[in-house]
Amino acid sequence: MSLSGKTAVVTGSNSGIGLGVARELARAGADVVLNSFTDRKEDHDLAAEVAAEFGVNARYVKADMSKGAECRALIEAAGACDILVNNAGIQHVSPIEDFPQDKWDAIIAINMNSVFHTTAAALPGMRERGWGRIVNIASAHGLTASPYKAAYVAAKHGVVGMTKTVALETAQDPITCNAICPGYVLTPLVEAQIPDTMREYNMDRDTVVKEIMLARQPSKEFATVEQLGGTTVFLCSDAAAQITGTTISVDGGWTAL
Ligand code: NAD
Numbered sequence: 001m002s003l004s005g006k007t008a009v010v011t012g013s014n015s016g017i018g019l020g021v022a023r024e025l026a027r028a029g030a031d032v033v034l035n036s037f038t039d040r041k042e043d044h045d046l047a048a049e050v051a052a053e054f055g056v057n058a059r060y061v062k063a064d065m066s067k068g069a070e071c072r073a074l075i076e077a078a079g080a081c082d083i084l085v086n087n088a089g090i091q092h093v094s095p096i097e098d099f100p101q102d103k104w105d106a107i108i109a110i111n112m113n114s115v116f117h118t119t120a121a122a123l124p125g126m127r128e129r130g131w132g133r134i135v136n137i138a139s140a141h142g143l144t145a146s147p148y149k150a151a152y153v154a155a156k157h158g159v160v161g162m163t164k165t166v167a168l169e170t171a172q173d174p175i176t177c178n179a180i181c182p183g184y185v186l187t188p189l190v191e192a193q194i195p196d197t198m199r200e201y202n203m204d205r206d207t208v209v210k211e212i213m214l215a216r217q218p219s220k221e222f223a224t225v226e227q228l229g230g231t232t233v234f235l236c237s238d239a240a241a242q243i244t245g246t247t248i249s250v251d252g253g254w255t256a257l
Pocket of ligand 1: 016087090181
């Protein structure tokens with residue numbers, strides 16, 4: 001599968017799943033635009049590393065996905081956006097009656113509203129060039145709920161709904177729009193929580209991972225960022241040209257329960 005000649009924009013891609021997805025798209029030959037809201041030397045270095053490793057063009061563009069105008073400016077700055085991966089996301093956990101308004105607003109803005117703005121900005125160019133792939137990184141929480149995650153669950157269900165609407169609006173164009181719904185993924189952020197949880201529960205690493213972190217993931221294995229990148233590359237392939245408006249769970253069986 002070669003994505004050579006295509007440009008991919010991956011929001012929130014200076015770490016975790018976004019970076020993993022950008023790397024797999026680059027491995028498949030796509031030029032990539034990395035993004036986050038910071039503008040550090042490390043961010044630009046990451047893009048240079050991806051370019052050197054995979055022999056593609058890669059650059060980093062700062063844009064804050066909590067702001068509609070910056071979402072749209074990111075697409076503009078990319079020049080072409082053939083593949084749009086909406087990945088940027090944050091989390092906050094609290095009972096709904098104590099849920100801080102600013103956290104609610106930030107989660108809805110970054111996790112859901114940004115998908116509206118980048119998609120609206122990217123579609124005209126995709127239509128003009130006659131090809132496009134939109135991949136929204138939703139979550140198992142786009143299909144099911146957990147307590148204390150009202151904003152996250154609302155935003156991710158919103159993304160799944162928007163995915164279906166965009167798929168219908170582009171059904172007769174050579175453009176697809178799908179959502180990937182990961183369960184628990186081993187990112188640096190998740191890895192960093194393991195030692196503290198081991199101490200808190202006085203458990204070894206394996207027990208913490210299987211009994212606490214992956215309590216709802218029947219496989220008892222984390223998904224990896226490479227697997228999410230591979231799923232994204234598949235959705236960009238010709239084999240997936242008639243897959244649109246759907247969700248693909250990469251969750252070790254979570255949503256089968
Ligand atoms: P992460 O914290 O490593 O990555 C989040 C990315 O979003 C980072 O690059 C961060 O810089 C960026 N970001 C945050 N706020 C931003 C903003 N205002 N503007 C631009 N970028 C911003 O987390 P992750 O686990 O890699 O999560 C990536 C996506 O995957 C999120 O949408 C998350 O909801 C989803 N997800 C993660 C898991 C998991 O287990 N890790 C499971 C299901 C879904």
